[in-house]
Amino acid sequence: MTGSTTRTTAVHVRVPAKVNLELRVGPPRADGFHSLATIYQAVSLFDTVSVTPAEDWQITLSGRTTEGVPADAGNLAVRAAAALAEAAGIRQRAAIRLTKEIPVAGGMAGGSADAAGALVGCNRLWGLDWPLDRLASIAAELGSDIPFLLHGGTALGSGRGEQVVPVLAKGTYHWVFALADGGLSTPAVYAECDRLRAGTHVPEPRPSVGLLGALRSGDVLDVAECLGNDLEPAAISLAPKLGDVIEEGLSYGALAALVSGSGPTVAFLVAGREAAIDLSVALVSTGVVRDVRRATGPVPGAQLDGGAAS
Numbered sequence: 001m002t003g004s005t006t007r008t009t010a011v012h013v014r015v016p017a018k019v020n021l022e023l024r025v026g027p028p029r030a031d032g033f034h035s036l037a038t039i040y041q042a043v044s045l046f047d048t049v050s051v052t053p054a055e056d057w058q059i060t061l062s063g064r065t066t067e068g069v070p071a072d073a074g075n076l077a078v079r080a081a082a083a084l085a086e087a088a089g090i091r092q093r094a095a096i097r098l099t100k101e102i103p104v105a106g107g108m109a110g111g112s113a114d115a116a117g118a119l120v121g122c123n124r125l126w127g128l129d130w131p132l133d134r135l136a137s138i139a140a141e142l143g144s145d146i147p148f149l150l151h152g153g154t155a156l157g158s159g160r161g162e163q164v165v166p167v168l169a170k171g172t173y174h175w176v177f178a179l180a181d182g183g184l185s186t187p188a189v190y191a192e193c194d195r196l197r198a199g200t201h202v203p204e205p206r207p208s209v210g211l212l213g214a215l216r217s218g219d220v221l222d223v224a225e226c227l228g229n230d231l232e233p234a235a236i237s238l239a240p241k242l243g244d245v246i247e248e249g250l251s252y253g254a255l256a257a258l259v260s261g262s263g264p265t266v267a268f269l270v271a272g273r274e275a276a277i278d279l280s281v282a283l284v285s286t287g288v289v290r291d292v293r294r295a296t297g298p299v300p301g302a303q304l305d306g307g308a309a310s
C-alpha cells in the first residue's frame with residue numbers, strides 16, 4: 001500500500017460497455033468455467049461510477065437502465081470496492097453512485113463495467129495509486145469480463161476471458177445495438193451451449209487469424225465477414241425472437257449481425273454514422289425492436305474524470 005489518505009471530494013469514473021467481435025467457447029473446465037478465445041471491443045455506451053468517502057458501504061442507482069440491478073452489497077461495484085479495501089488492508093468504505101446507460105443482463109458487461117469503475121474510483125479516492133495490472137488481478141477474481149473493462153480498446157481475452165492482451169486494430173467501427181425486453185442469465189446461456197453441443201467434439205478455442213488480420217488492416221467489410229459468437233445458437237434457443245431481429249437487421253442493410261456475448265442484445269456492424277441512423281430508424285419504426293443504441297468502438301476502458309485510469 002502506498003498510502004491511505006482519504007480525499008473528501010467525489011471521484012467520477014466513466015466506463016464503457018463491450019461487444020465480443022468473436023467469442024469462441026471451449027469445452028467446460030473442471031472449475032465450471034469454459035475456456036475462451038474472445039476478441040473484445042469496448043464501445044461508447046457508458047455507465048458512470050461516482051465514489052465519495054462514507055462510514056459504511058452505500059449504493060445508489062440512477063440512469064436509463066437500473067431494472068434488476070441490486071441496490072445493496074450484492075452489487076458488483078460494492079463487491080469490487082470491498083475487495084480492493086481488503087486487498088489493500090484498509091478499513092475505508094465508500095458511497096457509490098451508479099448512473100447506468102448500459103443495458104442490464106444484456107451481454108454488454110454492464111455489471112462488470114461498474115465493478116471496473118469502482119476499482120478505478122476507489123483506487124483514486126483512497127490514494128492507493130495502484131497500477132492497472134494490480135487492479136486487474138482483483139478484477140479477475142470477481143468476474144471474467146472485468147479486467148477487459150479496465151483496459152478497454154480492442155483486446156484478445158483468453159483463459160476464462162480474464163487474461164487480456166491488446167490487439168492492433170485500425171479504424172472506428174459503427175454499431176447499432178438492438179435491446180431486448182428482459183435479459184438472459186450468463187450461466188444459463190453457457191449451460192444451453194453445452195446442452196446443444198453435447199456429444200460433439202469441442203476443440204480448444206482459438207481466435208481467428210482472419211479477424212486479427214482484418215482488424216490490423218482496419219477493413220470494416222473484412223471484419224464484418226469474420227464476426228462470430230459460439231454462444232449465439234444458445235442465446236437464440238433461449239430467446240428465439242433474436243433470430244428474427246438478426247434477419248431483419250441484415251435485411252435493412254447491416255454489414256453483419258451477432259448476439260452480443262451471452263445476449264440478448266443483438267449487435268449490428270454498419271458502414272458508418274448515416275447507416276447507423278438508417279438502421280436504427282428502420283428497426284424501431286417497424287416495431288422489430290423496442291429500442292436501440294448507437295455506439296462506436298474502440299474506446300478506452302474505465303477513465304477517471306479528466307483522463308487516465310490510475
Ligand SMILES: C[C@@](CO)(OP(=O)(O)O)[C@H](O)COP(=O)(O)OP(=O)(O)OC[C@H]1O[C@@H](n2ccc(N)nc2=O)[C@H](O)[C@@H]1O
Pocket residue numbers: 020023032033034035036038106107108109110112142143144145146159160161186187190260261262263
Ligand atoms: C459471456 C461473456 C462474454 O464476454 O460476457 P457477457 O456477455 O455475459 O457480458 C463472459 O464470458 C461472461 O463473463 P462474466 O459475466 O464476467 O462471467 P463470470 O461472472 O465470470 O461468470 C458467470 C458464470 O458464467 C459462466 N462462465 C463465465 C465465463 C466463462 N469463461 N465460462 C463460463 O462458463 C459460469 O457459469 C459462471 O459461473
Ligand SMILES: Nc1ncnc2c1ncn2[C@@H]1O[C@H](COP(=O)(O)OP(=O)(O)O)[C@@H](O)[C@H]1O
Pocket residue numbers: 068069070074075076077098103104105106107108109110111112114115183184186261262263
Ligand atoms: N452494477 C451492476 N450492474 C448491472 N448488473 C449487476 C450489477 N451488480 C450486479 N449485477 C447483476 O449481474 C447480472 C448481470 O448483469 P450485466 O453485467 O448487466 O449483464 P451481462 O452479464 O449480460 O453483461 C444482473 O442481472 C444483476 O443481477
